[in-house]
Amino acid sequence: MAKKSIFRVLTAIALILAINIGAEAQGLRPGSKSVALKLNETMVTLVEGSSTTITVSGLAAKAKVSWTTSNDAVATVDNGKITAVKAGTATITATAGSRKAKCNVTVTAKPAK
Secondary structure: OHHHHHHHHHHHHHHHHHHHHHHHHHOOOOOOOOOOOOEOOOOOEEOOEEEEOOOOOOOOOOOOOOOEEOOOOOOEEEOEEEEEOOEEEEEEEEEEEEEEEEEEEEEEEEOOO
C-alpha cells in the first residue's frame, strides 16, 4: 500500500514538472494564467532612416523570441529594433513558441530639404 502512495506522489510531481518545463519552452512564466503575448506597441509610424525598439511582455526571462517583417524593403527588425527603410507599410511579428504578436508599421518618406 505504501509503495502505491509513493508512486502516486512521484507521478504527480513528474506531471507538475513536465507542465512547468513545457510552459517555459513556450515562453510562459511558471504559474502564469495569461497566454497572450503582448508588445508595448501595436502601431508605429517612422520616417525613412529612423528606428525604434518594441518589447515583448508576458514571457519567462529565458524565453526565445523570434522577430520577422512582412516587408523588409519597407522595415527591418533585429531583436525588436525596427528600422525604417522606405515609405510603405509592414507588419512586424514577434513569435515565442506557438504565440505571436504583431505591430503594424507605417514608414513615411523623408521630408525634402
